[in-house]
Amino acid sequence: MDKYFPKLRWVILILGFAISTFGVYIIGKRFTQDYVPVFICPINREGTIDGACYKLSHLNGLFGVTPWVDIGLFFLGVALFIVIFGRMLCGFLCPLGFIQDLVFKFRSSINGSSVIRFGSRDNSSVNLVKWGFLFVFFGICAFGINFCDLCPVKAVTPLIAGGKLELHMSFFVTVIVVVGSFFKYRFWCNVCPLGYFVGVFHKFSLFRLKKNCQACTECGYCYEACPMEIKSIYTERKKSNITTCDCLFCSDCIKVCPEDQALKITFLGKAIYTSSREAFFYNNSGLQGKKDEP
Ligand code: SF4
Numbered sequence: 001m002d003k004y005f006p007k008l009r010w011v012i013l014i015l016g017f018a019i020s021t022f023g024v025y026i027i028g029k030r031f032t033q034d035y036v037p038v039f040i041c042p043i044n045r046e047g048t049i050d051g052a053c054y055k056l057s058h059l060n061g062l063f064g065v066t067p068w069v070d071i072g073l074f075f076l077g078v079a080l081f082i083v084i085f086g087r088m089l090c091g092f093l094c095p096l097g098f099i100q101d102l103v104f105k106f107r108s109s110i111n112g113s114s115v116i117r118f119g120s121r122d123n124s125s126v127n128l129v130k131w132g133f134l135f136v137f138f139g140i141c142a143f144g145i146n147f148c149d150l151c152p153v154k155a156v157t158p159l160i161a162g163g164k165l166e167l168h169m170s171f172f173v174t175v176i177v178v179v180g181s182f183f184k185y186r187f188w189c190n191v192c193p194l195g196y197f198v199g200v201f202h203k204f205s206l207f208r209l210k211k212n213c214q215a216c217t218e219c220g221y222c223y224e225a226c227p228m229e230i231k232s233i234y235t236e237r238k239k240s241n242i243t244t245c246d247c248l249f250c251s252d253c254i255k256v257c258p259e260d261q262a263l264k265i266t267f268l269g270k271a272i273y274t275s276s277r278e279a280f281f282y283n284n285s286g287l288q289g290k291k292d293e294p
């Protein structure tokens with residue numbers, strides 16, 4: 001199973017993308033320019049399902065007009081979702097994640113070298129953008145500006161689902177994200193406010209990224225492969241739980257780890273994907289020798 005896990009991830013990503021992008025047709029709705037085909041995006045004027053993302057970025061519209069019981073139920077639902085899935089949402093289901101993966105894969109197939117790396121996760125300019133978006137996500141909506149105006153998913157999914165090209169702000173953000181993804185793996189994920197918000201609660205998530213420090217030979221492949229450039233997955237020498245709020249659970253670090261049992265993703269303590277030599281040689285036939293030290 002470990003050998004085929006990366007392929008399984010692609011299958012889930014494709015399904016998630018298809019459902020979130022073409023779901024409007026599946027449920028028999030008529031697609032209009034005002035309708036974002038993502039099921040859960042309530043930007044849809046016809047309103048399918050109220051999405052957590054929209055409500056979280058419009059807290060001012062939630063408090064004051066919604067009964068307290070409903071607000072409580074909403075936050076309970078968000079908490080449950082975060083505990084059960086965490087940033088698995090980013091690594092396995094996000095339609096924008098799929099588009100970024102596709103663009104980067106295309107780029108790797110034509111030229112695998114000279115990709116951009118932001119440096120380590122304490123890179124201050126990346127953090128500045130991330131915190132800026134987080135502020136817009138939760139804060140500025142109170143003053144009449146909302147994150148949906150910048151959201152690349154809002155621009156890209158209607159376009160792919162057959163909508164007309166509209167040159168609004170989120171379209172330009174989408175162009176930056178697509179171009180960025182060509183040079184930097186999961187470019188947008190490094191600054192996505194929703195992803196970071198979910199990641200902050202990873203401590204409670206049922207999914208975990210774990211490391212067996214005794215099995216690790218310090219090759220650094222995991223750090224080289226990580227789209228979020230999380231250095232601790234390579235440098236950690238004691239702790240077994242190495243899940244951080246930036247981790248997307250993309251599992252790329254496990255895919256490139258050549259050591260049996262050194263890295264794994266667990267659900268409720270049970271391993272669902274573990275690094276192994278066999279899987280390493282099966283999935284990384286192009287990797288030759290040791291990469292540069294991180
Ligand atoms: S630590 Fe591993 S699973 Fe997490 S983002 Fe990096 S490569 Fe993906």
Ligand code: SF4
Nearest residue numbers: 216217219220222257
């Ligand atoms: S790829 Fe595996 S063996 Fe290499 S540094 Fe990372 S955890 Fe250790």
